[in-house]
Amino acid sequence: xxxxxxxxxxxxxxxxxxxxxxxxxxxxxxxxxxxxxxxxxxxxxxxxxxxxxxxxxxxxxxxxxxxxxxxxxxxxxxxxxxxxxxxxxxxxxxxxxxxxxxxxxxxxxxxxxxxxxxxxxxxxxxxxxxxxxxxxxxxxxxxxxxxxxxxxxxxxxxxxxxxxxxxxxxxxxxxxxxxxxxxxxxxxxxxxxxxxxxxxxxxxxxxxxxxxxxxxxxxxxxxxxxxxxxxxxxxxxxxxxxxxx
Amino acid sequence: xxxxxxxxxxxxxxxxxxxxxxxxxxxxxxxxxxxxxxxxxxxxxxxxxxxxxxxxxxxxxxxxxxxxxxxxxxxxxxxxxxxxxxxxxxxxxxxxxxxxxxxxxxxxxxxxxxxxxxxxxxxxxxxxxxxxxxxxxxxxxxxxxxxxxxxxxxxxxxxxxxxxxxxxxxxxxxxxxxxxxxxxxxxxxxxxxxxxxxxxxxxxxxxxxxxxxxxxx
Amino acid sequence: xxxxxxxxxxxxxxxxxxxxxxxxxxxxxxxxxxxxxxxxxxxxxxxxxxxxxxxxxxxxxxxxxxxxxxxxxxxxxxxxxxxxxxxxxxxxxxxxxxxxxxxxxxxxxxxxxxxxxxxxxxxxxxxxxxxxxxxxxxxxxxxxxxxxxxxxxxxxxxxxxxxxxxxxxxxxxxxxxxxxxxxxxxxxxxxxxxxxxxxxxxxxxxxxxxxxxxxxxxxxxxxx
Ligand SMILES: Nc1ncnc2c1ncn2[C@@H]1O[C@H](COP(=O)(O)OP(=O)(O)O)[C@@H](O)[C@H]1O
Ligand SMILES: [Mg+2]
Numbered sequence: 001x002x003x004x005x006x007x008x009x010x011x012x013x014x015x016x017x018x019x020x021x022x023x024x025x026x027x028x029x030x031x032x033x034x035x036x037x038x039x040x041x042x043x044x045x046x047x048x049x050x051x052x053x054x055x056x057x058x059x060x061x062x063x064x065x066x067x068x069x070x071x072x073x074x075x076x077x078x079x080x081x082x083x084x085x086x087x088x089x090x091x092x093x094x095x096x097x098x099x100x101x102x103x104x105x106x107x108x109x110x111x112x113x114x115x116x117x118x119x120x121x122x123x124x125x126x127x128x129x130x131x132x133x134x135x136x137x138x139x140x141x142x143x144x145x146x147x148x149x150x151x152x153x154x155x156x157x158x159x160x161x162x163x164x165x166x167x168x169x170x171x172x173x174x175x176x177x178x179x180x181x182x183x184x185x186x187x188x189x190x191x192x193x194x195x196x197x198x199x200x201x202x203x204x205x206x207x208x209x210x211x212x213x214x215x216x217x218x219x220x221x222x223x224x225x226x227x228x229x230x231x232x233x234x235x236x237x238x239x240x241x242x243x244x245x
Numbered sequence: 246x247x248x249x250x251x252x253x254x255x256x257x258x259x260x261x262x263x264x265x266x267x268x269x270x271x272x273x274x275x276x277x278x279x280x281x282x283x284x285x286x287x288x289x290x291x292x293x294x295x296x297x298x299x300x301x302x303x304x305x306x307x308x309x310x311x312x313x314x315x316x317x318x319x320x321x322x323x324x325x326x327x328x329x330x331x332x333x334x335x336x337x338x339x340x341x342x343x344x345x346x347x348x349x350x351x352x353x354x355x356x357x358x359x360x361x362x363x364x365x366x367x368x369x370x371x372x373x374x375x376x377x378x379x380x381x382x383x384x385x386x387x388x389x390x391x392x393x394x395x396x397x398x399x400x401x402x403x404x405x406x407x408x409x410x411x412x413x414x415x416x417x418x419x420x421x422x423x424x425x426x427x428x429x430x431x432x433x434x435x436x437x438x439x440x441x442x443x444x445x446x447x448x449x450x451x452x453x454x455x456x457x458x459x460x461x462x
Numbered sequence: 463x464x465x466x467x468x469x470x471x472x473x474x475x476x477x478x479x480x481x482x483x484x485x486x487x488x489x490x491x492x493x494x495x496x497x498x499x500x501x502x503x504x505x506x507x508x509x510x511x512x513x514x515x516x517x518x519x520x521x522x523x524x525x526x527x528x529x530x531x532x533x534x535x536x537x538x539x540x541x542x543x544x545x546x547x548x549x550x551x552x553x554x555x556x557x558x559x560x561x562x563x564x565x566x567x568x569x570x571x572x573x574x575x576x577x578x579x580x581x582x583x584x585x586x587x588x589x590x591x592x593x594x595x596x597x598x599x600x601x602x603x604x605x606x607x608x609x610x611x612x613x614x615x616x617x618x619x620x621x622x623x624x625x626x627x628x629x630x631x632x633x634x635x636x637x638x639x640x641x642x643x644x645x646x647x648x649x650x651x652x653x654x655x656x657x658x659x660x661x662x663x664x665x666x667x668x669x670x671x672x673x674x675x676x677x678x679x680x681x682x683x684x685x686x
Contacts, residue, residue, distance in 0.1 A: 102600065430542075
């Protein structure tokens with residue numbers, strides 16, 4: 001059984017149907033990207049999976065447990081899903097190290113000492129241990145993103161979600177993100193990455209889910225998707241849609 | 246006296262409350278504007294005076310200032326009517342706060358527009374009166390309104406100097422009827438209504454005077 | 463100055479009462495400030511309630527208390543309740559009256575700060591698995607407090623000044639002791655000017671402390 005099963009996921013905001021029956025699986029250890037034109041509902045997919053946004057219909061099963069069931073232990077499930085937001089959403093009143101240790105101390109109930117050790121290890125893994133005492137406002141975009149990744153990884157998540165990890169970065173930093181995610185692969189981290197950056201999706205992903213018009217149009221490797229795919233939505237995306245963010 | 250009659254006396258007091266509010270607000274507005282203009286015109290030698298004035302009138306409690314004016318000055322032969330004492334305490338306090346508000350708002354007036362006016366042959370004074378002050382006032386509206394409503398909320402102390410406003414009428418009525426809860430609640434509602442009316446007036450005036458690109462509320 | 467020299471003997475002989483009055487003023491202002499902050503946080507928390515009726519009621523409370531003079535509340539409790547058989551001491555009345563009033567103001571300051579916050583940090587905390595109460599306690603509240611610090615400290619300074627009105631409900635504090643001096647010496651101007659100077663000193667000290675606390679608590683990126 002897959003780590004994450006998304007079945008018939010639908011979401012309507014008011015009269016605006018954004019997702020209209022989305023299906024895909026994510027296996028443990030896999031790195032999968034969700035691509036598609038801007039506004040097609042990629043971020044909404046991620047938010048529906050951990051119910052930051054309440055799905056209108058469909059089922060999500062995470063590690064054998066139904067997320068969408070009324071009596072699911074949502075908070076416990078969320079603790080196992082690391083989420084790196086598009087704008088990183090670091091807690092700006094806390095230093096870098098406190099950002100990373102907060103959930104360890106308050107949710108995992110680790111001692112301050114144990115939490116700091118655990119967080120320190122993550123900061124070293126991402127080469128930002130010298131930033132520990134800084135506040136988020138003092139960091140560059142790339143540094144903030146690494147802190148966000150460290151904050152998510154510190155909880156030993158079963159899967160790591162990225163929402164547009166390259167959109168706020170300059171091109172050089174953007175390539176580095178690919179490197180970071182590649183390194184996570186070696187540590188066997190499962191990743192679900194939402195992006196409109198095809199270069200990123202192609203280099204990091206085992207497979208790419210292509211989303212358009214509220215549905216999954218195809219799931220395939222990046223090279224095959226880019227080379228004159230049968231579906232007109234996908235061809236459009238790679239001919240004209242790609243440059244728009 | 247039944248409560249309906251008492252309500253009428255409170256209502257009569259409301260006229261005085263409004264008068265005191267207006268007198269003190271106007272005092273504050275003149276003083277605040279005066280200081281703002283003098284500062285803008287670069288009258289630096291007056292600055293120590295302004296700084297001291299603002300420091301004192303923002304630091305000393307209103308009731309102490311009122312007592313200095315109303316009970317203190319007569320002891321050296323200067324008799325001060327109640328309304329004047331209110332203007333000299335609450336009004337000047339509002340002036341001190343408004344001076345600071347105007348200073349901030351004036352800093353937001355664009356220098357280019359003033360220079361353009363000067364280049365077009367305006368005198369410094371004309372530029373100030375016809376361009377800077379109007380712009381500044383529009384930007385300062387929210388803080389100014391806040392200050393005027395604060396004035397309203399400090400007017401009840403006028404009863405200590407014998408002005409027959411809402412509070413005075415209420416305490417008089419309570420001393421004869423002992424219906425303190427009802428009477429003070431009515432008085433409170435009356436103040437609240439005046440407060441809301443002030444806000445409504447300001448919103449209407451603001452809509453009337455508003456200029457695209459010069460935001461206030 | 464010969465003005466103050468003339469009330470000096472009286473000031474000296476009344477020094478114990480005056481100092482006790484000053485102490486009462488400080489104690490009352492401190493208590494009001496603490497109650498106001500705790501009450502303000504409570505009221506602010508209720509403005510975030512998922513229940514619309516609760517939000518409406520709390521908004522009404524804030525609006526009503528901000529729109530009504532403090533003195534009315536104090537008089538309503540102190541002079542209104544005894545005929546109904548409820549007799550509270552001036553101290554208790556002051557704490558209750560100021561408590562309700564200052565809580566409403568503080569709640570409004572906190573709400574203003576809250577509206578300026580980036581909601582994505584709350585979302586991130588929810589995504590980490592924090593329950594709503596912890597999101598409030600660990601993220602929303604500390605950020606709102608830091609952002610509204612200048613408004614809250616200004617309110618604290620205002621509280622010190624506003625305690626000068628409690629003699630009107632028979633609470634003996636600094637101002638009422640100075641009125642005693644005035645009544646005994648008949649030197650009203652000297653006494654009240656001396657009172658004003660004392661308040662000015664007190665307010666200056668409190669302001670300096672307030673600015674120190676603000677600086678201490680400020681964090682880059684959360685400057686008010
Ligand atoms: N909370 C919301 N309320 C209403 N509409 C929303 C909300 N969140 C997203 N949408 C709409 O859903 C659509 C998809 O949004 P999103 O998932 O952010 O797209 P993407 O991430 O693919 O760019 C957009 O049209 C957006 O306006
Ligand atoms: Mg998005």
